[in-house]
Amino acid sequence: MKLTHISRRRFVQIAGTAAAQFPLQGADAPTAQALIQRVQSALGGEWQADGLDGFKAGDPNTPVKGIATTAMATMDVLKQASKAGANLIVTHEPTFFGRQDGPAPPPQGAPAFFRALSADDPVYLAKKEFIEKNGLVVFRLHDNWLSSKQSDMTAALAEALGWGKRRVNPNDALYEIPAATAAETVALIREKLNLRGGLRAVGDRTAVVRRVLLFPGFLTPAVMWKRYTEADMTITGEVREWENTFYAADMFTAGEKRNLVTLGRIASEDPGMRSCAEWMKSVAGDIPVRWIPAGDLYWRAV
Numbered sequence: 001m002k003l004t005h006i007s008r009r010r011f012v013q014i015a016g017t018a019a020a021q022f023p024l025q026g027a028d029a030p031t032a033q034a035l036i037q038r039v040q041s042a043l044g045g046e047w048q049a050d051g052l053d054g055f056k057a058g059d060p061n062t063p064v065k066g067i068a069t070t071a072m073a074t075m076d077v078l079k080q081a082s083k084a085g086a087n088l089i090v091t092h093e094p095t096f097f098g099r100q101d102g103p104a105p106p107p108q109g110a111p112a113f114f115r116a117l118s119a120d121d122p123v124y125l126a127k128k129e130f131i132e133k134n135g136l137v138v139f140r141l142h143d144n145w146l147s148s149k150q151s152d153m154t155a156a157l158a159e160a161l162g163w164g165k166r167r168v169n170p171n172d173a174l175y176e177i178p179a180a181t182a183a184e185t186v187a188l189i190r191e192k193l194n195l196r197g198g199l200r201a202v203g204d205r206t207a208v209v210r211r212v213l214l215f216p217g218f219l220t221p222a223v224m225w226k227r228y229t230e231a232d233m234t235i236t237g238e239v240r241e242w243e244n245t246f247y248a249a250d251m252f253t254a255g256e257k258r259n260l261v262t263l264g265r266i267a268s269e270d271p272g273m274r275s276c277a278e279w280m281k282s283v284a285g286d287i288p289v290r291w292i293p294a295g296d297l298y299w300r301a302v
Contacts, residue, residue: 029063029064029065029287030063030064030285030287031060031061031062031063031064032055032058032059032060032061032062032064032088032137032139033055033060033061035064035067035088035283035284035287036055036060036139038283038284039141039280039283040144042282042283043144043145043147043148043149044148045144045147045148047144048143048144048147051142051143051144052094052099052101052140052142052143053139053140053141053142053143053144054139054140055137055138055139056091056094056095056096056101056102056138056139056140057095057096057127057128057131057132057136057137057138058131058132058135058136058137058138059137060137062087062088062135062137064087064088064137064287065085065086065087065287066081066084066085066086066087066088066287066288066289066290067086067088067089067090067277067280067284067287067288067289067290068080068081068084068086068088068089068090068277068289068290068291068292069089069090069091069092069273069274069276069277069280069289069290069291069292070089070090070091070092070270070273070291070292070293070294071091071092071093071266071267071269071270071272071273071293071294072091072092072093072094072095072266072294073089073091073095073138074294074297075127075130076294077089077091077292077294078127078130078131078134078136080292081136081292082134082136084290084292085288086288086290086292087134087135087136087137088136088137088139089136089137089138089139090139090140090141090273090276090280091138091139091140091141092140092141092142092145092269092272092273092276093140093142093265093266093269094140095127095138095140096117096124096127096128097117097123097124098113098114098115098116098117099113099114100114100115100116100117101140102116102117102124102128103116103117103118103119103121103124104116141276145276149272149275149276149279151171152272152275152276152279153216153217153269153271153272153275154173154214154215154216154272155167155275156216156271156272156274156275157214157216157235157268157271157272158175158214159271160192160193160271160274161188161189161192161193162188162192163175163177163212168211173213173214173215174211174212174213174230174231175211175212175213175214176210176211177209177210177211177212179208179209179210180208180209181205181206181207181208181209182201182203182204182205182206182207182208182209182232182233182259183205183206185209185212185233186199186201186205186259186261189235189261189263193263193267193270193271193296194295194296195263195264195267195296196296196297196298196299196300197296197298197299197300197301198263198264198267198296198297198298199261199262199263199264199267199296200261200262201259201260201261201262202245202248202249202252202259202260202261203233203248203249203251203252203256203257203258203259203260204252204256204257204258204259205259207232207257207258207259208232208257209232209233209259210232211230211231211232211233212231212232212233212234212235213227213228213230213231213233213234213235214235214236215234215235215236215237216236216237216268216269216271216272217236217237217238217265217268217269218236218237218238218239218265219234219236219237219238219239219244221239221240221243221244221247224236224239224243224244224247224260225247228247228248228251228258228260229256229258231258232257232258232259233258233259233260233261234248234258234259234260234261235261235263235268236260236261236262236263236268237262237263237264237265237266237267237268237269238262238264238265238268239260239262244260245260245262248260263296264296264298266294266295266296267294267295267296270293270294270295273291273293274291274293276291277289277290277291278291
């Protein structure tokens with residue numbers, strides 16, 4: 001659907017411009033391209049060049065004065081990064097609302113979810129313009145981060161929930177937590193992650209939860225169907241409702257005292273990108289690195 005009710009100029013006016021401009025660190029500052037090459041080397045293994053990762057906006061030859069990691073480079077995150085003096089934004093999810101990260105044509109024969117924005121979409125154009133005018137560079141780090149750090153994403157979510165030392169087995173997603181009802185556990189999750197309206201739960205709210213299964217990001221049907229009965233509560237970012245949510249609902253109807261909790265994909269990945277910021281300090285040298293959460297942008301109706 002083409003947006004016609006908002007112009008690119010109006011979008012920029014609404015979003016605002018960066019509050020401050022910061023000078024570059026000098027001729028010795030590495031470019032974004034050079035810094036990402038350091039990241040590739042430090043991650044090790046064979047870099048997946050044909051995947052989702054890569055520069056999505058801005059000039060890779062820009063000298064880097066500061067780095068910000070985030071689960072998603074929203075306009076709010078971009079504004080905060082620019083104000084803080086960070087001009088290289090490392091995002092886990094797309095900047096331009098789809099796998100193609102903009103109007104690039106999808107691969108031949110690609111499924112519908114590869115569909116991209118139109119080249120004249122005003123939100124796409126305005127966001128791209130904001131990035132370029134403020135000297136920002138956006139790099140997506142998803143496939144290559146997960147290939148070596150997926151366990152870190154899970155561990156970071158557990159740490160944010162206060163369960164960091166309660167992992168059942170190394171590198172697995174099962175955690176033993178203090179016993180509480182499902183309703184109490186959901187309340188704790190909401191408080192720890194500062195969630196508003198994005199959290200949703202299905203199952204028996206009175207059931208006692210002692211073991212949880214954590215999957216930040218997207219929980220596939222294959223994994224959920226196989227592992228759902230291993231825990232009292234499965235906590236993930238998002239699922240396809242007709243596959244996993246109603247699987248959990250039918251199990252509840254059948255008498256299973258288990259729960260499925262979805263946090264929102266970005267909210268579930270935010271802690272992991274905070275961990276990414278800490279890791280990135282090891283390759284950034286003197287360049288400051290910070291984490292900027294995208295957060296839970298939903299609001300509650302009641």
